[in-house]
Amino acid sequence: MLIKSLDFFDFKTYAHFGISARERNVLVGPNNIGKSTALDALRITFDVLRFARRRTPELKDQEGDGVCPTYMVPPTVIQTDLRYCVHNFDESPARIHIKIANGSVLKMKIPPDGDVECWLVSNMRVQRSASHLKKAFPLDIVVVPTLSPLEQNEELVTEVTAERNRFGRLASRSFRTFWYRQEDSEFEALADLVELGWPGVRIQKPELERADGKTIVRMYFREGSKVREVQWAGFGFQVWMQTMMHLRNAGKDSVLVLDEPDVYLHPDLQHRLLKIVSHRVGQFFIATHSTEIINDVDPGDVLVLRPGARSAKRIKNEDDFSTVYDAIGSSENAQFARLARTRKVLYVEGKDARLLGKIGKLAGGSEFLSDSSVTLMKTDGFANWTRVSTSAWVFKQFFEFEVKVASLFDRDYRTEAEVQEFVHELKGSDVLCFVLPFKEIENLLLVPEAIKKVVSKHARRQLPANWQARVEEIYEASLEGLKDQTSSNIVINSVQQEMKRKPSSNMHSVYTLALEEFRRNWEQPEFRRTRVGGKAAFSSIAKAVQDEFSVNLTETRVVDEMTIADISAAVRNIFQSLESFFRD
Structure with missing residues (x-):
């Protein structure tokens, strides 16, 4: 109710x-x-x-x-x-x-x-x-209490004390104790929720440890091959766990009360939390x-x-x-002044107009995205599509001028079916919509030959004989280092979509099939290049290049060394269509 x-x-x-x-x-x-x-x-x-x-x-x-x-x-x-x-x-x-x-x-x-x-x-x-x-x-109210860091050494308390603390400001003091006393199935349900926000991170049921004559409750989590106690995790992770603790009992008849989650969670987790809550x-x-x-x-x-x-x-x-x-205290509406002049808007994820402009020029042969004739406005992914789809109507009704509106969304870790469904939903609006055929715009920078050219051009000392092979190794190692994270996100999303489509399916079987499909696809270089996190991969490559060759590998330098052959036909078509749309 x-x-x-x-x-x-x-x-x-x-x-x-x-x-x-x-x-x-x-x-x-x-x-x-x-x-x-x-x-x-x-x-x-x-x-x-x-x-x-x-x-x-x-x-x-x-x-x-x-x-x-x-x-x-x-x-x-x-x-x-x-x-x-x-x-x-x-x-x-x-x-x-x-x-x-x-x-x-x-x-x-x-x-x-x-x-x-x-x-x-x-x-x-x-x-x-x-x-x-x-x-x-x-009325079923679910209150997430004021949250704080977990105790460094949490002493085992009685069940009565843990229950009394559960909904108040002392909840963090007996978090491990509460879960130590719960059934394994209940704890696994919590672990599943936690992993939705932190793919690849799995919490383990608390265990007891004797220290200095006291009974201490420990809770560990596994991330890849590393196992650590949750006290060594960041505050954001500890807050996420505690939030999921209260959400696990919430259902469609529940009313959730949550005070300023943005204090503890970075933007990506805020979006994930809102999605789960919704x-x-x-x-x-x-x-x-x-x-x-x-x-x-x-x-x-x-x-x-x-x-x-x-x-x-x-x-x-x-x-x-x-x-x-x-x-x-936000100034996010400042771009409306430019919009009144250009009357053209492209919704994108992220704010790197310079990178988009350079890619657009390379792919379409025009500077239409870098000459301020089109206003770039940030949207926060697929979840914000309703505002994008109605924005042309809003500008007409409330600003009283016609605005050409297009959108360019990241694919993120979504399935092909999700992408097609999303594009189909936006077809009936006044917005020209495209979805990038890779995780995010930075994936376009993952071009080994262009990276080699940057190293060769900007190296200040003589490069070793095997430097090109080393660049290839750095490139492959950086992508391989993101395999587990990429796998977790793609597989989890695939499982969620399949269970939504067929709720009666066996989740374990669906998960196994999705994981096997990912492993097969991972053997393909193009799949690795397009599906890993582009920002994370480029950052890793840039750091390794700096450490080994003392070369500052920047986005601009890489784009400057790319050729149109490095841009797929699908991406060229997107930018050429955008240019034509805004020019007509």
């Missing part, structure tokens, strides 16, 4: 504030405006429901609502400090009202000290039974400052919290994004 509305009265920073909820709710606004306040109301509701659903209510006459099942909830079971919940530290109680899709409303009265009084207003016949609240108010839960409330997350959802999913306002405002059109970016 989903939330329809959320209202506060005399709660924290708000004398009165309301949110009309949808399935996706991304809360944005300046610091200290009250984004976390809205989530605190949901956290309190989560704790109240956990307590009240196990109790028999008292039937009490509530002014204006009649006789209602009423519960008194002690502040000790609520993770939020209720002493600071009352607006301006007044004596009168704060109030929270939450309405769900079936029309039922849970009302809470929170005094500065004392028990929280909550009652249910519902169309169902009032009953004095412990099961009534669950039937009349079937597919897994029925509704979410996320507070954020991240333009990555804002750009990854539809405009109507974004709620702007403004000083002095009594309700959150949803973005209705692209114009409203300037308000959002101003509020969170």
Whole structure:
């Protein structure tokens, strides 16, 4: 059951504030405006429901609502400090009202000290039974608590302590202990979720170790041939694990509450998290400052919290994004000024206009991408295609001028079927759409002969007799070093797509077939060159060339040494079609 509305009265920073909820709710606004306040109301509701659903209510006459099942909830079971919940530290109680899709409303009265009084207003016949609240108010809230690094040496604690800490700020202190006590199947489900964000990394079930007379709980993870304790992983990985711990119990009837995941996760993981959350839960409330997350959802999913306002405002059109970016300190809307002049826009992944311009000139014989006649705007991959597909209409309706819109997406690790389906979906829009036939634009730089020319031209000392063979070895070693990562991403994505297409398939069999297919394909040089991460591969090659030959291998230098023969016919056709589209 989903939330329809959320209202506060005399709660924290708000004398009165309301949110009309949808399935996706991304809360944005300046610091200290009250984004976390809205989530605190949901956290309190989560704790109240956990307590009240196990109790028999008292039937009490509530002014204006009649006789209602009423519960008194002690502040000790609520993770939020209720002493600071009352607006301006007044004596009168704060109030929270939450309405769900079936029309039922849970009302809470929170005094500065004392028990929280909550009652249910519902169309169902009032009953004095412990099961009534669950039937009349079937709201499943999943709260990701405030996260912190795991303990360096986590001592084994009792099951009661681990359970008590699970949903609060102390959750990280007993993370390993909690999972040590879980069934193997439960832990493997967590490991699967963790691996979605960190392909090729597999966590192992915690184990006990005796040290200095204490029982320490260790949890290890394997990455390739390396096995390490999770304390040696970065904070981002530790946060990802803890987030997945709470997501594992969420389903399509769940409401997720997540506060500023961008603080801990880099942009790529933010996108992955949003994708997992969107597919897994029925509704979410996320507070954020991240333009990555804002750009990854539809405009109507974004709620702007403004000083002095009594309700959150949803973005209705692209114009409203300037308000959002101003509020969170972003200048991503600055390109609109150039767009008004060029009236041509190419959506791309990444921001390297110089590289695109050079590749475009090499492939199409024109400088149409490097002479500022086309505005390059960043999009965040396939997930953002709805905004791209409607952008021509948006520019016409809200900027009142015609704009030619094209898009060039990275293939990433997607299957051929996914690519074809995506292109087909965009055919009905006003946008010319292409998908690169390789992982990303940097894969075009993986040309051994061009790299050799750069080394030969820019070497400051005499090269050894076998230098060309060494360049080939560096090239092959760099690609081979990305084999496991590439395999994990391609195979996992293939399995996900096949299971989505045929849910009854045997996952192990699907995985085995996908892995065998990858191993066969990996023997082909062109497959390796086009499917590895281009950025990572080029960076690895450049570092090795610098170390061995003292040559600075840059993208520009490599492109300058490439010929049109190094550009496949498919890529040449893409750039020539783009040039023709923007010229006509």
